[in-house]
Amino acid sequence: MDQPACKLMLVFPENIGDRVVELLQASDPPITGFTTWAADGHGHDFDSSEMRERVRGRVRRQLLAAVMTLPRAKDLLEEIRQRIPVRHVTYWIEPVLGFGTLAPRTVDTQALDPTTQLCSEESAR
Numbered sequence: 001m002d003q004p005a006c007k008l009m010l011v012f013p014e015n016i017g018d019r020v021v022e023l024l025q026a027s028d029p030p031i032t033g034f035t036t037w038a039a040d041g042h043g044h045d046f047d048s049s050e051m052r053e054r055v056r057g058r059v060r061r062q063l064l065a066a067v068m069t070l071p072r073a074k075d076l077l078e079e080i081r082q083r084i085p086v087r088h089v090t091y092w093i094e095p096v097l098g099f100g101t102l103a104p105r106t107v108d109t110q111a112l113d114p115t116t117q118l119c120s121e122e123s124a125r
Contacts, residue, residue, distance in 0.1 A: 003069040005096035008076065010064040011041065012089045017062040019084050024066070027076065034066035067099050 012020055017036065024031045041061040068076070073093055080089065 003071070005067050005099050006070045006073055007094045007096050008064075008066050008068060008073040009092050009094070010080075010089065011039070011061050011091070012064075013086065014038065014060045014062045016084055016086055016089075020062075020064060020080065023080060023083060024064075024076075027079070029072070031066055031068065031076070034064055036062055036064045039063050067096055 010020065021036065024034055039061045041059045066073075070093065077091060
């Protein structure tokens with residue numbers, strides 16, 4: 001990324017989860033990766049919630065986290081606003097101070113085999 005990275009967080013009703021994911025997967029330019037998970041929303045606005053959610057005192061939600069540039073996040077929010085016009089979609093944007101993977105550069109097969117380590121420790125004695 002040439003511009004500083006940010007994290008876009010979306011919270012939305014679980015019944016539109018597939019639509020949000022499909023929109024991100026078809027987005028141009030593509031979103032290189034994102035994560036979704038289930039959550040419970042807590043608050044005071046239960047007007048459109050189901051009876052069981054009112055009884056439980058929380059509503060089922062999905063969260064989505066994606067790292068991208070700020071202009072891309074703003075464009076994506078506008079696309080979601082236009083193509084999935086629902087009431088209960090909440091978002092926030094956070095700065096990202098670092099972003100990458102921790103994949104090993106090479107795989108040391110001996111380090112993965114505990115018997116190899118045991119043998120080498122015993123031979124060192």
